[in-house]
Amino acid sequence: MKLSTITPLLLVPLAARALPTSKWGKSSNDIPELSVAEWEAIHNPSSAASYAYSKAAEWLSGQEQDDVTDDSELTIWQLLNKDQDKYSKVTKLISLIPKAKEVLDDRDGSITFFAPENSGIPDPHHHHHHGDDDESLANLAQNPTIDSLYAHHVNTFESHHDNDDDDEKKRRRKEIFKFIVGEVLKYHGLPEALTASELASNNSVATALIPKFGANDGQPLRLRVEKQLVPPSLKLNFYSTVTKSDIKAKNGYIHSVAKPLLPPPSVLDAAFLFPSKFSTFTSAIQKVGGEGAVMWQYNKGESDKAKHPVFVGAPAVTAFVPTNEAFGKLPEKLVMFLFSPFGTQCLRAVLQYHILPSSVLFTEHLHKVGSHHKEKRGWIADEVKEMMDNDPSYHVEVDLPTLFNNTKLHIVVDKSRVVPVPGAIKTKLTVNDIEASTYDIPALNGAVHVLPEVLKPHYKHPHKITGELVEGGWENWEDWLVEWAESV
Numbered sequence: 001m002k003l004s005t006i007t008p009l010l011l012v013p014l015a016a017r018a019l020p021t022s023k024w025g026k027s028s029n030d031i032p033e034l035s036v037a038e039w040e041a042i043h044n045p046s047s048a049a050s051y052a053y054s055k056a057a058e059w060l061s062g063q064e065q066d067d068v069t070d071d072s073e074l075t076i077w078q079l080l081n082k083d084q085d086k087y088s089k090v091t092k093l094i095s096l097i098p099k100a101k102e103v104l105d106d107r108d109g110s111i112t113f114f115a116p117e118n119s120g121i122p123d124p125h126h127h128h129h130h131g132d133d134d135e136s137l138a139n140l141a142q143n144p145t146i147d148s149l150y151a152h153h154v155n156t157f158e159s160h161h162d163n164d165d166d167d168e169k170k171r172r173r174k175e176i177f178k179f180i181v182g183e184v185l186k187y188h189g190l191p192e193a194l195t196a197s198e199l200a201s202n203n204s205v206a207t208a209l210i211p212k213f214g215a216n217d218g219q220p221l222r223l224r225v226e227k228q229l230v231p232p233s234l235k236l237n238f239y240s241t242v243t244k245s246d247i248k249a250k251n252g253y254i255h256s257v258a259k260p261l262l263p264p265p266s267v268l269d270a271a272f273l274f275p276s277k278f279s280t281f282t283s284a285i286q287k288v289g290g291e292g293a294v295m296w297q298y299n300k301g302e303s304d305k306a307k308h309p310v311f312v313g314a315p316a317v318t319a320f321v322p323t324n325e326a327f328g329k330l331p332e333k334l335v336m337f338l339f340s341p342f343g344t345q346c347l348r349a350v351l352q353y354h355i356l357p358s359s360v361l362f363t364e365h366l367h368k369v370g371s372h373h374k375e376k377r378g379w380i381a382d383e384v385k386e387m388m389d390n391d392p393s394y395h396v397e398v399d400l401p402t403l404f405n406n407t408k409l410h411i412v413v414d415k416s417r418v419v420p421v422p423g424a425i426k427t428k429l430t431v432n433d434i435e436a437s438t439y440d441i442p443a444l445n446g447a448v449h450v451l452p453e454v455l456k457p458h459y460k461h462p463h464k465i466t467g468e469l470v471e472g473g474w475e476n477w478e479d480w481l482v483e484w485a486e487s488v
């Protein structure tokens, strides 16, 4: 592969992820193990969640008092350097990026840094070079984990191998490499200083990574924060546990994390990561050619023409993704119909009904695409007129347009206190009365929420005299589905 052909791809920092599952598996054997069942258990009201919540809340409230250190005059950068046993690998990467170092070492700053520990970053396999640098860089752009970045750094820049590439090429590669490292590091940072218990009060938080080239409508990528139960701690993006929190620095807090964070892929790629959960959804999207509605992808042809990176697809969306079991709950004949050549239009309509093309909805954050001027903070709680001071609970109802004929979904976010546990909050997200089993999964181009049922449209028979809403489940789908899907 020639450098010229891959360069634009590399500029696509975290975007170029049009990779099927097998590729992911191959290029990194350390993709964190994410268990959807685990997320679901935590949110399932009938589980021992409330008890566990209280344990986690107790632990969190104990954290701040316990962890007083004498080092709070040192900056985050200085503290990381001081603890080489734990952080030498990440500090090595940080030193490559002067800007990152500057931010972490700025005594006047107020930030948070999730520091991946050495033990979570495997030592690289040293390998011989066969002039394949461009290709390894391309792989890196597609899979920019700290592990792979660290391995690439050690293999390429620390081993003094000779090759015949000219200096210009080398310099360019290094630039690209540094760009990717910089972006990934930003995903480990927050632009404000937050303790573990402050973090735990919300389900997601905005990171310092604002993706380039229009992804996420220019909004920072978010990080999922969750109280983990055994052992009590915080878990980030469902896989990286905070092993030591609230390490106080002059310019904020370090939270030590077991695994480096991976900036999220786009909505469709996120679904591809869990074939056992979402293969019906992903193959349905492919069947109707709907990838562009949920992907944000680099387009080489257009970029070559325009001479700058051009992306296609959906820059910022919310997808409500029904699980395989959810599709399994539909009448058998309906599933056969939807996946038959005759059902394509209905399948497309049903899928479109699950996608919000112009809103990024998290349980705490709502961004309407293109509304940068009007909205300052985007807190969904701002929609609530009267809120009590210091009360983090709220109930918000919004109707947001889907991709199908602008029909709206009725969305309710309910954050309430778990009585009688002080400080514990439970979140419930419902869409047309269906409760999401997992919510707030961050994506490069928006948000994903998991549904245990396929959403049934609210539909009035225009031809029936009564014009009543079609009630009940999907049993009588033959009476209305085709008509509904075609009435656009």
Ligand SMILES: *[C@@H]1O[C@H](CO)[C@@H](O)[C@H](O)[C@H]1NC(C)=O
Binding pocket: 194, 198, 199, 201, 202, 204, 205, 206, 364, 379, 380, 381
């Ligand atoms: C949590 O969300 C609320 C809005 O519901 C916001 O005011 C607060 O700043 C958020 N906290 C963090 C740590 O992001």
Ligand SMILES: *[C@@H]1O[C@H](CO)[C@@H](O)[C@H](O)[C@H]1NC(C)=O
Binding pocket: 405, 407, 484, 485, 487, 488
């Ligand atoms: C699609 O939109 C048109 C115009 O608003 C409306 O008349 C029609 O009923 C809609 N169809 C469905 C299925 O909602």
